[in-house]
Amino acid sequence: MRHEAAERVKKIPPYLFADIEAKVRAKKAEGIDIIDFGIGDPDIPTPDEIVEELIKQVKDPINHQYSTSAGEIETRRAIAEWYMRRFGVDVDPEKEVVITMGSKEGLVNICRAFINPGDVVLVPDPAYPVYAQGGALLSEGIPVRVPLLPENNFLVDVDRLPENGKMIFVNYPNNPTGAVASREFLKKIVEWGKETGTIICYDNAYSEITFDGYIAPSILEFGRECIEFGSFSKTFNMTGYRIGYAVGSEDLISGLKKVKSQVDSGVPKFIQKAAIKALKEYECIGRPASVERNCEIYKGRRDAFVTGLRKLGFRVEPPLGTFYLWFPVEEKSMEFSKKLLDVGVVVTPGVGFGEYGEGYVRIALTQPVSRIREALERMERVL
Ligand SMILES: Cc1ncc(COP(=O)(O)O)c(C=O)c1O
Incomplete structure (x- = not known):
């Protein structure tokens, strides 16, 4: 017997990241090394x-x-x-x-x-x-x-x-x-x-x-x-x-x-x-050391990625806040993301954030600079 969900639940489209996670799992099962810039989940441990x-x-x-x-x-x-x-x-x-x-x-x-x-x-x-x-x-x-x-x-x-x-x-x-x-x-x-x-x-x-x-x-x-x-x-x-x-x-x-x-x-x-x-930890002048260190790490990644993406011809600006890069691509964002997934690089298609996000992709800076460099090399090969 199948139980029918409430109308308000049926109205909800599948969770964007769940879909991407399933695709990433499938790629991992194929033995592909994945560099994941998808979900905004810090890779740095809690202090x-x-x-x-x-x-x-x-x-x-x-x-x-x-x-x-x-x-x-x-x-x-x-x-x-x-x-x-x-x-x-x-x-x-x-x-x-x-x-x-x-x-x-x-x-x-x-x-x-x-x-x-x-x-x-x-x-x-x-x-x-x-x-x-x-x-x-x-x-x-x-x-x-x-x-x-x-x-x-x-x-x-x-x-x-x-x-x-x-x-x-x-x-x-x-x-x-x-x-x-x-x-x-x-x-x-x-x-x-x-x-x-x-x-x-x-x-x-x-x-x-x-x-x-x-x-x-x-x-x-x-x-x-x-x-x-x-x-x-x-x-x-x-x-x-x-x-x-x-x-x-x-x-x-x-x-x-x-x-x-x-x-x-x-x-x-x-x-x-x-x-x-x-x-x-905030009982200090300015930001506490651990938060400052976090921001320094993201800033290093931001700058490395922005430089690399610009070399690949993308128009991307370094953000003043968050650990996301958001930049336009010259095709449908889903197509672009799938192309990168084929070489094991996960980015989030902008359309997943709404129709005005179409034509953009989001990169979460949650991987170290060495992996960012590796991802840029893979991107150069495929784009
Ligand atoms: C804009 C924004 N608000 C809220 C959240 C939720 O964060 P949490 O529930 O972990 O506090 C997120 C998580 O990615 C987010 O990006």
């Missing part, structure tokens, strides 16, 4: 101090019981202190902070909390697919795409935004384009949100992965009627730990908390304690 804290905490039985779905108050306090130190933003850890199971969970559950069937959710295109699918569609909302265009530096064009949205997702430093937001842009979109009553969900997952002196702001520096999502995944190479946070206005946080209280029972306490240790 030792954080791993050691985790080991210490996991051994303590006090951390073996349920946490709370909103996160331990100590963790929320650590986030609030970090917001003050990092962004100069004062938030109430009781009412304006929630710990999430990775920022992905928060991005999905904020829709469950605020989207009614048929509500319009404005989603950038290209974008992290979860906004439209796990977010809008699973809540029976209607994702309406707003293009991110190169002539606009891949910023949302605030003057052309529809005003009938209940919510908008905005993400800078941006996946997949690597674009960063100016302070003027953030000010303008916060004003627009206030005027139109649209809930602004700001995804700041890459706030700490920036280069060449660029420091990413928090949207909460420009207004408090938004919700901002952040993550330990990229900053501290903790993707597998599943811990993130949301910070913002009391009503938005309390809606998210209410949904979460029915869905999860909190990030394990030992993970939260390791995360507190990670945030404590």
Whole structure:
């Protein structure tokens, strides 16, 4: 007997990366050496101090019981202190902070909390697919795409935004384009949100992965009627730990908390304690050494790849944030990606991030420079 999935689930296209992962598995089975620039999952390990804290905490039985779905108050306090130190933003850890199971969970559950069937959710295109699918569609909302265009530096064009949205997702430093937001842009979109009553969900997952002196702001520096999502995944190479946070206005946080209280029972306490240790690294001037080291590694890779790609004739700009390169190719992005897969190089076709991503590909800088050089050689052979 086959059980039929719910209509809202049927509307969701297959997860882009799942499809690519299956193709990569098939290639590996053929014995092909794969150089994977596909998924944005850091290859660099979590800093030792954080791993050691985790080991210490996991051994303590006090951390073996349920946490709370909103996160331990100590963790929320650590986030609030970090917001003050990092962004100069004062938030109430009781009412304006929630710990999430990775920022992905928060991005999905904020829709469950605020989207009614048929509500319009404005989603950038290209974008992290979860906004439209796990977010809008699973809540029976209607994702309406707003293009991110190169002539606009891949910023949302605030003057052309529809005003009938209940919510908008905005993400800078941006996946997949690597674009960063100016302070003027953030000010303008916060004003627009206030005027139109649209809930602004700001995804700041890459706030700490920036280069060449660029420091990413928090949207909460420009207004408090938004919700901002952040993550330990990229900053501290903790993707597998599943811990993130949301910070913002009391009503938005309390809606998210209410949904979460029915869905999860909190990030394990030992993970939260390791995360507190990670945030404590910021008790210094500037970025902590481990984050600085990460960014230096990505910058070296970025520069090596950009130089090599330019030699191959591609128009590619070094991004100021994220660990992604985003550049146009002269054919359909899927065709281009398949061609590279034949020589064991995995890149993500831009069309997987939305129709405005067609004609582009994304490279995640999650391989060492030696492998980048090897990939460039293979690319030269096939292109
Ligand atoms: C833009 C963006 N937001 C959120 C996430 C989710 O990160 P996590 O759930 O690991 O915090 C990702 C992951 O790749 C991302 O690229």
